[in-house]
Amino acid sequence: MQPNTRDGIILRAISGAYTVHSDGQTVRCCLRGNLRKTFEYATNLQVRRVIRARTIFREDIVAVGDRVRFTETRHGAGVIEEVLPRTTRFCRAGFRGREQVLVCNIDQVLVVFSCADPKPDLWKLDRFLVAGEVEGFTPIIIANKADLVGGDAVAELFSEHAKAGYRVIATSAKLDLGLETLCRTMQGRVSAVVGPSGVGKSSLLNRVQPGLDLRTAEVGVLSHKGRHTTTAAHLIPLRTGGWVADTPGLRQLDILDAAPEEIADAFPEFHTLEARCKFDDCRHKSEPNCAVKDAVGAGIISARRHQSYLILSAEAEVAEKR
Ligand SMILES: Nc1nc2c(ncn2[C@@H]2O[C@H](COP(=O)(O)OP(=O)(O)OP(=O)(O)O)[C@@H](O)[C@H]2O)c(=O)[nH]1
Numbered sequence: 001m002q003p004n005t006r007d008g009i010i011l012r013a014i015s016g017a018y019t020v021h022s023d024g025q026t027v028r029c030c031l032r033g034n035l036r037k038t039f040e041y042a043t044n045l046q047v048r049r050v051i052r053a054r055t056i057f058r059e060d061i062v063a064v065g066d067r068v069r070f071t072e073t074r075h076g077a078g079v080i081e082e083v084l085p086r087t088t089r090f091c092r093a094g095f096r097g098r099e100q101v102l103v104c105n106i107d108q109v110l111v112v113f114s115c116a117d118p119k120p121d122l123w124k125l126d127r128f129l130v131a132g133e134v135e136g137f138t139p140i141i142i143a144n145k146a147d148l149v150g151g152d153a154v155a156e157l158f159s160e161h162a163k164a165g166y167r168v169i170a171t172s173a174k175l176d177l178g179l180e181t182l183c184r185t186m187q188g189r190v191s192a193v194v195g196p197s198g199v200g201k202s203s204l205l206n207r208v209q210p211g212l213d214l215r216t217a218e219v220g221v222l223s224h225k226g227r228h229t230t231t232a233a234h235l236i237p238l239r240t241g242g243w244v245a246d247t248p249g250l251r252q253l254d255i256l257d258a259a260p261e262e263i264a265d266a267f268p269e270f271h272t273l274e275a276r277c278k279f280d281d282c283r284h285k286s287e288p289n290c291a292v293k294d295a296v297g298a299g300i301i302s303a304r305r306h307q308s309y310l311i312l313s314a315e316a317e318v319a320e321k322r
Pocket residue numbers: 144145146147148171172173174175196197198199200201202203204215216217218219226227228229230231247248249250
């Protein structure tokens with residue numbers, strides 16, 4: 001490593017300008033030009049000679065959460081020289097179906113939905129959970145705005161998901177409910193906070209870490225929809241240790257289609273049953289002696305979750321043929 005080269009973590013990445021956190025300090029960085037290129041080298045020569053260079057037209061060569069190596073050019077400014085390999089990621093569907101890394105190198109995904117205002121759309125919640133599961137996470141559900149409905153109603157709203165094995169934490173950013181549990185869950189870990197717009201993601205983080213002053217806005221009076229107040233993902237160092245990424249509210253279209261074979265694996269309540277289906281490649285649709293469908297019939301698996309699985313599988317099959 002060169003003497004003035006340092007390691008850091010990307011807090012923000014906006015149109016080619018990167019905020020890097022290193023040793024408690026933030027440094028504004030740009031990207032070394034050759035990181036935007038792929039090179040082909042001559043194979044028949046002893047010296048390494050570039051025979052072709054291509055520019056990569058991808059926005060996320062560097063994404064929030066990336067570990068990078070940079071050179072400080074002057075105080076508070078630098079150039080990113082190297083992006084270290086990513087371990088995990090959470091993506092959104094980008095322009096023309098291409099995926100965009102929203103945040104990477106995370107340990108856990110917290111999916112925030114509100115109990116009311118906007119009313120929770122459980123079908124959409126399933127999409128978020130599948131998006132997390134296909135990246136290898138078991139998301140934790142944060143049921144925010146619990147103050148608007150009361151304790152029993154919160155449990156009732158998310159009961160299917162609790163039964164499927166998901167951990168559900170009820171919170172209220174308004175009345176400071178469940179915030180200690182949320183803090184403990186985030187402590188020492190790298191978390192991505194995702195969910196639709198207006199559910200209170202930024203509000204929760206403002207309560208968890210006073211002084212953050214993240215922008216928040218009321219949901220539309222008539223539409224009951226969020227206003228997409230947070231516009232870009234960014235990573236925040238937590239005083240209690242760990243990091244958390246606030247992200248923009250995702251619409252249904254922003255959530256990536258999973259591959260058809262990934263969908264069943266993304267429904268944890270199917271896992272132990274699948275081995276008991278008659279056919280090894282059972283899709284739990286119309287096959288005879290399907291243990292998953294039997295469990296639906298017996299009320300062990302929620303019929304709505306099974307329906308959600310069928311919808312997402314059908315969509316994945318269509319997407320794969322495109
Ligand atoms: N009653 C109630 N209102 C809340 C709670 N949490 C957030 N809100 C309100 O919900 C609105 C939306 O909150 P935000 O924090 O901006 O929501 P967000 O999820 O960050 O939204 P985007 O940035 O658009 O994705 C604001 O008016 C908040 O005051 C809560 O626990 N209870």
